[in-house]
Amino acid sequence: MHKHLAQSVTESDTGRLFIDGDWFPNPLPANIELADMAYPDTSYSFTTFFSEKPVGFSLGYASGNYGHSMFTTGKNGEIRVGRYVVLQCTRIISNLLVSIHDHCMFSWGSVLTDSWLTEQTQAPALRRQMLEAAAHSPNRHLEMTDPQPVVIEENVWVGFEAVILPGVTIGRGAVIGCKTIVTEDVPPYAVVVGNPGRVVRYLEPTDVEVKE
Template identity: 45%
Template sequence: MSSARTLPWDWYPGTIPDNVVLADDTYIETSLSFELCRSQAPVGLRLGRGSAVYKDTMFDLGVHGRVEVGEYALIHGARIVCDAELKIGNYTLISWQVVLMDTYRLPFDLIERRQALERAAHTPTRSPSADIPAQPIWIQDNVWIGFDACILPGVTIGEGAIVGARSVVTQDVPPYTVVAGNPARVVRHLDAGGITRGIDHEK
């Protein structure tokens, strides 16, 4: 990265925000990943040693959003929505079109949601917003999240877990398990060396 916080290979004419902290060997494919980064935290994003962020990844960070990415983690085309805190562990793989969201940003209540949409119609960005509390997400080390998966607010994914493609994760995932489905359920147990046994659904 240059002193002007631009990427020499970047096709997009953007810059890396000042509150994004990179290791010397971190790789970011394009500054477009930060077009929705509005974090005003002293460190809005920290990328660990050997980590890589590839094309189509988008850091959609609110003003208080803080994201920490561990060492040798790889993010390829994910949408990371963070209004509070989101941690991604070491050696984690996040596939394309994965959504990680620590907030819904709009209320479930119908009347309140309509009011937020009406307010958005009169703002310059036309972006709806409401005072919705965020619930941090923690993805621990050595996790693999398959494509199109969605991780919802407040979820912790345990070390060594695998999230199947197109799964919707609504609750914590135990370490060294495979989860799949909507909502995601444990379908297999793992150990540090690989698959050990399946789940007996008849019990």
């Protein structure tokens, strides 16, 4: 975990980091990585973060979590956020992997999830088994049986209350309209709207690759 953040933090005797002035005075999880100039906002965003991965969450250089986005993970969940990414009141749910590349923007109320109830998980016997397991777990988190990774490529803009469902890859430079439900892969530079989402036009690729 990095301490050169866009917020002032204090390290406890046990090495845990607290955001100074945080209204929810819990430490940040020990298994997250925050790059220089990252803005994690508040530890409240991690109240449903149960990842047991060595690094269950990473926030890249100059990326920010604003308006206390919520990061919900199961024990095998992982969330990777690249550089210069804006998360505005965004909900990310992972039981496997949600990966966001550089220069992306997410409006308030948007949701990304790699887990969903399928016909199989809605079968009465399996649903009963899953609920019983959640009831006896220390955090009452429902571990989904068939998560599918979500990938957001560079320079994507997601509108407010849009929902990105499991197994979806959104191509570079795409725009997802407000309240759109994305159920399948989106081509690069596509503009997608509706429920289910459909491509209504393509943008001119005017962005360029950034050389390191």
